[in-house]
Amino acid sequence: MPITLNHVSYTYAPGTAYATGALNDVSLTISDGEFVGIMGKTGCGKSTLIQLIAGLLTPTSGTVEVDGRDxxxxSYDRSLLRRRVGVVFQHPExxxxxxxxxxxxxFGLKHLGLSKEEKQQAVRQALEAVGFEYETVKNQSPLSFSGGEKRxxxxxxxxxxxxGILILDEPIAGLDPLGRQSFLALLDRLHEAGTTILMISHNADAIAEHAQRVVVLEQGSxxxxxxxxxxxxxNTFLKEHGIGVGQAAQIxxxxxxxxxxxxxxxxxxDDLLRQMIAIGRRLQQ
Ligand SMILES: Nc1ncnc2c1ncn2[C@@H]1O[C@H](COP(=O)(O)OP(=O)(O)O)[C@@H](O)[C@H]1O
Ligand SMILES: [Mg+2]
Incomplete structure (x- = not known):
């Protein structure tokens, strides 16, 4: 079980006039290799949830376990977490x-004890995975590229x-359709290779097409x-709770x-199309 949250609550600025309860008694288990979409209205606690999983926030109560360890x-060795859980924050560019x-x-390869060649190989593979040619871009300033390229x-x-676990906070927000498509295809490839993926998104269609499981938060629960x-x-329930509904689901x-x-x-x-084709064929008969 890579990720388990046991009755996790989190309050920002506890004990002050600004205390904000962001998560309230959330219990959740995410298994190896799952692709989970996380949805919910702005302010419902999505970003707080992933920061707790990444160990950037400590629960006010409850426990977060990764690979069975709190x-x-x-006594937990934090360097394990840094290797195991990768987080792409909002607007990483x-x-x-x-x-x-x-x-x-x-940058993130520092202190992992890799040789220069191993580091170079890891950087080359990562750049190729996101669609760049290593030799072409390696010596350029990242600031000379467009927003989508920087991301x-x-x-x-x-x-x-x-x-092994990749967490992404609204990674496709603000990307153009082509950029979005190629980015989601990359996530599918990583998922097929065994990576556990948690993706926060407001885009119900993207989640429908790529995630196997969906977690919806509302006011921290x-x-x-x-x-x-x-x-x-x-659809009706989601709309009542202010959550976007996908186009295919609406059709x-x-x-x-x-x-x-x-x-x-x-x-x-693809499900919609398959059924519509079957209906069309029946009508022709
Ligand atoms: N650094 C912070 N200090 C105080 N309150 C915060 C902070 N970050 C988030 N919050 C509050 O916690 C709640 C959950 O926020 P967040 O996890 O960012 O939600 P989401 O990512 O779903 O929009 C909101 O009420 C938000 O205003
Ligand atoms: Mg957020």
Whole structure:
């Protein structure tokens, strides 16, 4: 079990006039190799949740375990966590500060005891994974690239460490459709290679197409947790709670309302298309 939260609560600035309860008694287990989408309205606690998993915040109460160990216990070796869990924060492109792309992507490899060749190899692979040619970009300043390209460098820096668990906070927000597509394809490849992925996103279609499981938070508590098709087809419930509904799920619901029976949990375009083709064929007969 790579990640287990046991009754985790978190309050910012506890005991002050500004105390904000951000998470309230959240229990959650994420298994090896899962691709989990995390949704919920702004301020519901998504970013707090992932910072707790990454060990950047310590629960006010409850425990966070990674690979069966309490990451906040004094005897826990934090360097394990840094290798195991990679976090891509919101707007990671704002965190580039080294003079060359190579140095920036290699930043997280410091103190891992790698040789110069091993580091170079890790940087090369990470840059190639996000679609750059190592030799072309390695000596350039990251600041001379576009926003989308900078974001890919920042992500390469996280991938270079080869984390088994990858957590991403709204990674596709603000990317153009092509950038979004190639980025999500990269996540699929990492997932197929065995990486556990947690992705926060408001984009219900992206989550429907790529995640297997969806966790929805509301005001610091778990509102829903289940298989992606099951959660994302609850259109009425999701809308009532201010959560975006995907296009494919809406089309499926519109067809249902016209008396055309759709398979339960239709939230993906390929599923929708397959059923519409079958319906079309039946009509032609
Ligand atoms: N550094 C902080 N100090 C005080 N309150 C915070 C801080 N960060 C977040 N909060 C509050 O905690 C709650 C959860 O925030 P957050 O986890 O960022 O939600 P989300 O990522 O879902 O938008 C919100 O009420 C937010 O205002
Ligand atoms: Mg957030």
């Amino acid at each position: 990451i906040n216990s004094p 704002h965190q580039l500060f080294e003079t060359t792309v190579e140095r920036d992507v290699a 890919r460098f920042a992500i390469a820096g996280v991938l270079a460490v080869k984390p 778990l509102l829903m947790d289940g298989e992606a098709g099951q959660v994302l087809s609850e 499926a619901a519109l067809l249902e309302a016209k008396g055309i029976a759709m398979e339960p949990g239709t939230v993906r375009y």
